[in-house]
Amino acid sequence: MTRVVFVVNSSRFFLSHRLPVAQAATGEGYEVHVITPPGAEVDEVRRHGFVHHAVPMSRSGQNPLAEMVTFIRLWVLFWRLRPDLVHLVTIKPVLYGGIACRLSPVRSVVAAISGLGSVFRARSFAERLRRFVVSRLYRVSMGGARVAVIFQNESDRDLLVRVAGLPSRKANLIRGSGVNLSDYTVRPEPEGPVRAVFASRLLGEKGVRDFVDAARLLRERRVSVECLVVGEPDSGNPTTVRQHELEAWRAEGVVQCLGFRKDIAELFAGCHMVVLPSYYGEGLPKVLVEAAAAGRAVITTDHPGCRDAIIPGRTGLLVPLRQPDKLADAIQHLVECSEERRAMGAEGRKLAESEFSVDTIARQHLEIYRRLLSA
Known part of the structure; x- marks a missing residue:
């Protein structure tokens, strides 16, 4: 059975923004696993029939030791699960998870860019330095051969193509997370x-x-x-x-x-x-x-x-x-x-x-899955 792993920085965000895609993947016969930090909504993730794995992941923390622990935990899980496809959602999962995928036996990667946050609105020297580092991390995390990057708007797509050297062939535009x-x-x-x-x-x-x-x-x-x-x-x-x-x-x-x-x-x-x-x-x-x-x-x-x-x-x-x-x-x-x-x-x-129909959005995601897995 084809194994798909979602990595999201919040179980609440997974439930509110990616649940229909995960359910559609299950309907296609995929075995779906979900990696999020521990939290109150984890039980609800499991109630939907997904296998859940808890990995500490601070959305805004900058403690180097804690960030390294997150990266190592993801890397170890990818080696243990050996997924056919990993779907990374939000900034830290895309950066850390993308690099961990390149260092483990992951066949295909989908990186979902649901907004670029504030890092690319650099003003001070420290902010510009952070932008430089993050741009290079994006370049590495999305550098694998079988990678598809999903953007929700053209501005984000064009920016990462420019500053992170993302090949246009890897860029896909899907308008949002959909609504039922x-x-x-x-x-x-x-x-x-x-x-x-x-x-x-x-x-x-x-x-x-x-x-x-x-x-x-x-x-x-x-x-x-x-x-x-x-x-x-x-x-x-x-x-x-x-x-x-x-x-x-x-x-x-x-x-x-x-x-x-x-x-x-x-x-x-x-x-x-x-x-x-x-x-x-x-x-x-x-x-x-x-x-x-x-x-x-x-x-x-x-x-x-x-x-x-x-x-x-x-x-x-x-x-x-x-x-x-x-x-x-x-x-x-x-x-x-x-x-x-x-x-x-x-x-x-x-x-x-x-x-914006959730059925349309889910179908577009599954088309990308099939394209990567059949490559």
């Missing part, structure tokens, strides 16, 4: 005040502070809109919102902080627009795909990944990065232009049906 359209029944907009929702990890780079600033401006303008913040802080990211900030926002009352939610389809059905003013190194933000599936208009930034998730002017609006006043203008426009807002939502659903 049957989970998102399009409903009419709810009655009552217009609701704009920000739903993501609560990171500065995701634009949550810009959203709160825009909400303040809208209140000053007396625009009738309720602004909702959905998500939780991420202690592994230096730009995360701190607990005292959340408490201050709640006390101020300018936004409603709802915390982490799993019922995204129900949440979006109860709002009128979805807002993500991100300047993070996005691949293709799943929340924008989910917004399209729910038939809701989108406001996001003119930034790689974000702009790739919408058709500007048809399914949503683009705003400049880090400009809360322009963000407030866009929200106010969709509050006041209800017919345009509803038309954008309807077009968004059509976009989701044509481009």
Whole structure:
């Protein structure tokens, strides 16, 4: 039986972004193993019938000893499992796992670049040095003969082709992680005040502070809109919102902080627009795909990944990065232009049906698997 191993830096991320691909692989007769750090969601991974292996993996840690332990554990597992194909997801698995694959009997490798993070926005000397090192690591990790690299947007693809010397023949474009359209029944907009929702990890780079600033401006303008913040802080990211900030926002009352939610389809059905003013190194933000599936208009930034998730002017609006006043203008426009807002939502659903169906995304992944394994 053909053995496929997924390596992801979070079991939650595997379940939310790669589960349908793993299930499709199982349906094709592959034996699927999953490597993630230990965590609360590991039992759920096993309940889906996958063999799980726990490897400590810090998403943002830079302790050389801990990073070396992660690399060695992956290398040892690859020798023990001897997989036919390894599917690496997110930055550290791609870098460490790709090199470990080259030093072990792994036949084929899929490297999924779900955003490049902040490393390629180098400003200081230290950041430029880090970019140089990471570029060289990408070059080594993706240098094997039977490697396919999946990008979610053209900007990331073109950047790694340029700075990491990635051959164009290895680059594949698949737009995001997909969404189960049957989970998102399009409903009419709810009655009552217009609701704009920000739903993501609560990171500065995701634009949550810009959203709160825009909400303040809208209140000053007396625009009738309720602004909702959905998500939780991420202690592994230096730009995360701190607990005292959340408490201050709640006390101020300018936004409603709802915390982490799993019922995204129900949440979006109860709002009128979805807002993500991100300047993070996005691949293709799943929340924008989910917004399209729910038939809701989108406001996001003119930034790689974000702009790739919408058709500007048809399914949503683009705003400049880090400009809360322009963000407030866009929200106010969709509050006041209800017919345009509803038309954008309807077009968004059509976009989701044509481009973002999870069945389409899974099929594209399996085609890459078959091509590599038959080489």
